[in-house]
Amino acid sequence: MSKQYAEYRFFKHDYKNILASLEYAIQTENMHDIKETYYSVIRRSQLLLPKETMLQLSQLSDIQLRGVILVKYQLAAEHSVNITLSVDKLFDNTSIEKDIDFYRVVGILLDNAIEAVSLTTDKKVSIIFSKDNEIIIVNSYQENIDIHRIEELGYSSKNTHEGIGLSFITRYTMQQPLIEHCTIIENRQFIQKLIVG
Structure with a gap:
């Protein structure tokens, strides 16, 4: 299994959890958690996009x-x-x-x-x-x-x-x-x- 495919499966599997965490961080205006989510998960998923x-x-x-x-x-x-x-x-x-x-x-x-x-x-x-x-x-x-x-x-x-x-x-x-x-x-x-x- 390629590294890119493994990352895709991780992102797909945890997508709902990530969105829920991000939504909560936005509601509580917790900029640290918003940035952490973006840089650790969402930005990494950009590698899978054309x-x-x-x-x-x-x-x-x-x-x-x-x-x-x-x-x-x-x-x-x-x-x-x-x-x-x-x-x-x-x-x-x-x-x-x-x-x-x-x-x-x-x-x-x-x-x-x-x-x-x-x-x-x-x-x-x-x-x-x-x-x-x-x-x-x-x-x-x-x-x-x-x-x-x-x-x-x-x-x-x-x-x-x-x-x-x-x-x-x-x-x-x-x-x-x-x-x-x-x-x-x-x-x-x-x-x-x-x-x-």
């Missing part, structure tokens, strides 16, 4: 969306998966801001992509924010996928999964008239599109 030149995060105005991508970037690193991000223009869509279920949808799609490519030799996931307000996630895959059944509750191409992720996305998009989801398989590439109106 350089700005690797991910165009400044082109995403939504801080929660940036957070989802950063968390999944770190998850991908655990599985030796490379994530690339391409943003055609500043992605600033107020219709999805603070919509917790939307961030969950993006997280599910990225989790599925990371897991799928971790089983292949081409360990790459591409995230594209197009100028047409589309979020496109592209990955290769190895297992057989029935594209007509993937959104059914309980269906999964993986033996150990319950198949609730994509069915959640289907239910969510049915309730959101401004958001559309579609799946395409082309040239052994699995393409998920979220079209945000």
Whole structure:
């Protein structure tokens, strides 16, 4: 296990405790504890984050969306998966801001992509924010996928999964008239599109 990965696991495991301690230090205005938390833990976690030149995060105005991508970037690193991000223009869509279920949808799609490519030799996931307000996630895959059944509750191409992720996305998009989801398989590439109106 690499030192960087060990540090990541430590930080992930104790994240709630760290936040609780930091919140208490802020409430009691204990600057010493705030500084101690920052320099001993939070600053160290910065080593796990990508350089700005690797991910165009400044082109995403939504801080929660940036957070989802950063968390999944770190998850991908655990599985030796490379994530690339391409943003055609500043992605600033107020219709999805603070919509917790939307961030969950993006997280599910990225989790599925990371897991799928971790089983292949081409360990790459591409995230594209197009100028047409589309979020496109592209990955290769190895297992057989029935594209007509993937959104059914309980269906999964993986033996150990319950198949609730994509069915959640289907239910969510049915309730959101401004958001559309579609799946395409082309040239052994699995393409998920979220079209945000």
